[in-house]
Amino acid sequence: MWTIAGEGIHPIHEKRLTSSVALKDLKLPGKVVIPLSQHIGAPCEPLVKIGDSVRKYQKIGEAKGFVSVPVHASISGKVIAIGKFPHPSGNQSHSIVIESDGKDEPVEGLTEHPDYLKLDPKELKDIIVNAGIVGMGGATFPTHVKLNPPKEKKIDTVLLNGAECEPYLTADDRLMVEMPREVVEGMKILMHIMGVKEGHIGIEDDKPAAIEAMRKAVSGTGIRISVLEKKYPQGAEKQLIKSILGREVPSGGLPMDIGVVVQNVGTAVAVYHAVRYGIPLIERIVTVTGQGIQRPGNLRVRIGTLLDHVITECGGLVGEPGKILFGGPMMGIAQHTLHVPVLKGTSGILAIPKEDVLLEDFTACIRCGRCVQACPIRLLPNMYSVLAEAGKPKDAEKYYVLDCIECGCCTYVCPSRRPIVHQIRYIKAEMRKAKNKVA
Amino acid sequence: MTEQTVAEKEEKKGRLEEPTPKLILTSSPHVLGEDSIERIMWSVVLALMPAALAGLYFFGWSALQVIVVCIASTLGAEALYQKISGHRVTIKDGSAAVTGVLLALTLPPGSPWWLSVIGGFFAIMICKQLYGGLGYNPFNPAMMARVFLLIAFPLQMTRWPVPHPIFSGIDAKTGATPLGDLQVARLTGKGIGKAAELNLGDAFIGNIGGSIGEVSALALLIGAAYLIYKQYITWHIPLSMIGAVMAFSGIFWMMKPDKYANPLFHLLTGGLILGAFFMATDMVTCPVTLKGQLIFGFGCGLITVIIRMWGGYPEGVSFAIVLMNIATPLIDMYTRPVRYGAKRVEGAG
Numbered sequence: 001m002w003t004i005a006g007e008g009i010h011p012i013h014e015k016r017l018t019s020s021v022a023l024k025d026l027k028l029p030g031k032v033v034i035p036l037s038q039h040i041g042a043p044c045e046p047l048v049k050i051g052d053s054v055r056k057y058q059k060i061g062e063a064k065g066f067v068s069v070p071v072h073a074s075i076s077g078k079v080i081a082i083g084k085f086p087h088p089s090g091n092q093s094h095s096i097v098i099e100s101d102g103k104d105e106p107v108e109g110l111t112e113h114p115d116y117l118k119l120d121p122k123e124l125k126d127i128i129v130n131a132g133i134v135g136m137g138g139a140t141f142p143t144h145v146k147l148n149p150p151k152e153k154k155i156d157t158v159l160l161n162g163a164e165c166e167p168y169l170t171a172d173d174r175l176m177v178e179m180p181r182e183v184v185e186g187m188k189i190l191m192h193i194m195g196v197k198e199g200h201i202g203i204e205d206d207k208p209a210a211i212e213a214m215r216k217a218v219s220g221t222g223i224r225i226s227v228l229e230k231k232y233p234q235g236a237e238k239q240l241i242k243s244i245l246g247r248e249v250p251s252g253g254l255p256m257d258i259g260v261v262v263q264n265v266g267t268a269v270a271v272y273h274a275v276r277y278g279i280p281l282i283e284r285i286v287t288v289t290g291q292g293i294q295r296p297g298n299l300r301v302r303i304g305t306l307l308d309h310v311i312t313e314c315g316g317l318v319g320e321p322g323k324i325l326f327g328g329p330m331m332g333i334a335q336h337t338l339h340v341p342v343l344k345g346t347s348g349i350l351a352i353p354k355e356d357v358l359l360e361d362f363t364a365c366i367r368c369g370r371c372v373q374a375c376p377i378r379l380l381p382n383m384y385s386v387l388a389e390a391g392k393p394k395d396a397e398k399y400y401v402l403d404c405i406e407c408g409c410c411t412y413v414c415p416s417r418r419p420i421v422h423q424i425r426y427i428k429a430e431m432r433k434a435k436n437k438v439a
Numbered sequence: 440m441t442e443q444t445v446a447e448k449e450e451k452k453g454r455l456e457e458p459t460p461k462l463i464l465t466s467s468p469h470v471l472g473e474d475s476i477e478r479i480m481w482s483v484v485l486a487l488m489p490a491a492l493a494g495l496y497f498f499g500w501s502a503l504q505v506i507v508v509c510i511a512s513t514l515g516a517e518a519l520y521q522k523i524s525g526h527r528v529t530i531k532d533g534s535a536a537v538t539g540v541l542l543a544l545t546l547p548p549g550s551p552w553w554l555s556v557i558g559g560f561f562a563i564m565i566c567k568q569l570y571g572g573l574g575y576n577p578f579n580p581a582m583m584a585r586v587f588l589l590i591a592f593p594l595q596m597t598r599w600p601v602p603h604p605i606f607s608g609i610d611a612k613t614g615a616t617p618l619g620d621l622q623v624a625r626l627t628g629k630g631i632g633k634a635a636e637l638n639l640g641d642a643f644i645g646n647i648g649g650s651i652g653e654v655s656a657l658a659l660l661i662g663a664a665y666l667i668y669k670q671y672i673t674w675h676i677p678l679s680m681i682g683a684v685m686a687f688s689g690i691f692w693m694m695k696p697d698k699y700a701n702p703l704f705h706l707l708t709g710g711l712i713l714g715a716f717f718m719a720t721d722m723v724t725c726p727v728t729l730k731g732q733l734i735f736g737f738g739c740g741l742i743t744v745i746i747r748m749w750g751g752y753p754e755g756v757s758f759a760i761v762l763m764n765i766a767t768p769l770i771d772m773y774t775r776p777v778r779y780g781a782k783r784v785e786g787a788g
Binding site for chain 1: 466472475573575727776781
């Protein structure tokens, strides 16, 4: 068994709500709102105007710059608005709104590649960019950028992330159970692009069905299944690398610095679909779950589908709504409205009823050291918390606050209920402000 | 937390039919662990109950009086201070109760009520609240209060009743603690004197002279096992502290067994077990890293042995812990964990 030694936590699990619920297509929405920024990097330029008719798979936003990917229409219909609309990040984002014509008509002439492993890596990478593929584990880093390391960085291993350590989420679990072949084919393409022989798929040991399905699917391919201890944040990129390969990504660096490329299992499937069938990324699997949702499940959702449509199709909310999150409970973002769209990086929608929302006052740090022992980056979260409270964000710099991945372990274990991650975000924001002033 | 807001308005101007429900916004994480300060503190109180009961058994109602007055004093002092200074009264969090029980367990059975009151008020007012309350005190308040009482009231703090199991009907007599005997023998040039006759079985269950809560190693270990099982303390400090005491006393005992008591004697007498599991492990005043805690415990053990063997007091646990409390910030500074990914770029950044 592979694991992150020492650090990390064992939070509530709650995956049983959806872990055995089979994948299902969500009913097509009447309209979609497709933000031009669904990835880390520059937003796209719209390619359509209000009134244009579009078809499914049609490119409607063009990438701008290297760290950027295009967006595609996820349904067929008419462009009815282009403007600022609520974005799950909490901001407003430039978006294209398409009203469905109910026909779901695809564009014609998608390029298929039955012999995809014979394609040139360069060609494959172009397909991946044009399909708008980004990291689907949540970070939404454009996939082709990870596949294009500078020449001096020699990549020797591709890791596929199927750890899914966030409580409640089962999207990757179901994907591996039901589509293991696609995952493996996607992995083969990624390994072919990188020209590497070593490939691992990391899965936490709480997913026996996924492990079995993937083991069967990889037999004879040389790809290895690494069973990981169920521990949060096992699936964080840096922790996954450490657990499986024993290597540490240098502080401030990237996995490519130590010869590794990490992709999510969902990304691998998207890569396969794009390469094999020419299908761009227009839908993803979303775990809709929580005690606050009537019918939890794992759904194929078109990108741009609004939250209220998803919730309605899942039977609506139970009781008085408290929080609705995009993502899991450890790192998810609380939404202020139901009119935000599902994005390429939306792995889960979690509804927490009001009575389950904890809103407690925090008390003084008692220096118990639990956060220090839980921190997977081995930082001193207690210091950040105290310094933020004292209004000295600058002093946190010498404690390497920028290395923090905001996984939430420190806050989870804090008996004083201190909002440590929030305080760290405050510190980081203050540091950015100070830096911008200087520059 | 501050960012709890309700939002529903802005997209009304958009194309919405139904109003959005009021949603709560906070930063992640959105789930929290179950342990709270309250739960931890009251668990420590619970874990001290076997030792307190053992004290009651061996010393009768005079021990009960000390325990009750100490707890009442620490709770009263905390409530009084917070009322006067206009802070929220936090006696429910259990931290003052822990201090009260700990203080009581370090006092001689039958010590006068006013000693407990002075100790309790000194612990809470001077050693805790004046520094800013729970979390800000550099010293363990109970330990500090005991040291204060020992220096200010040496007579009352060294009058040790002989154990007489409850309901046995024997009148209380006073005697000496095993460590007291050892010191007298050392100072009068009689080697280890009566210490050689100590029945280790009696010392293990608590049938010896000493402070209320320190005599029964058995009772203390039961409570300690509970705290370790609940993960409210880790083994690092107790093990390194007790290990250091055993190792150093063992070295000297092996060299001169007629002059130095054996390590088991040091383990089972005095306040070592009480101090190692319940005092030195005080979260507020010990280092935050596990490596730091090992160093801290080792230092506590070393100072304890030095005081016991060559110091002016027969017992050194409380002094050792208070002295090491001073070193805690320093230890924390030098035992900072090496962060993930630091090795390769440490030189550069």
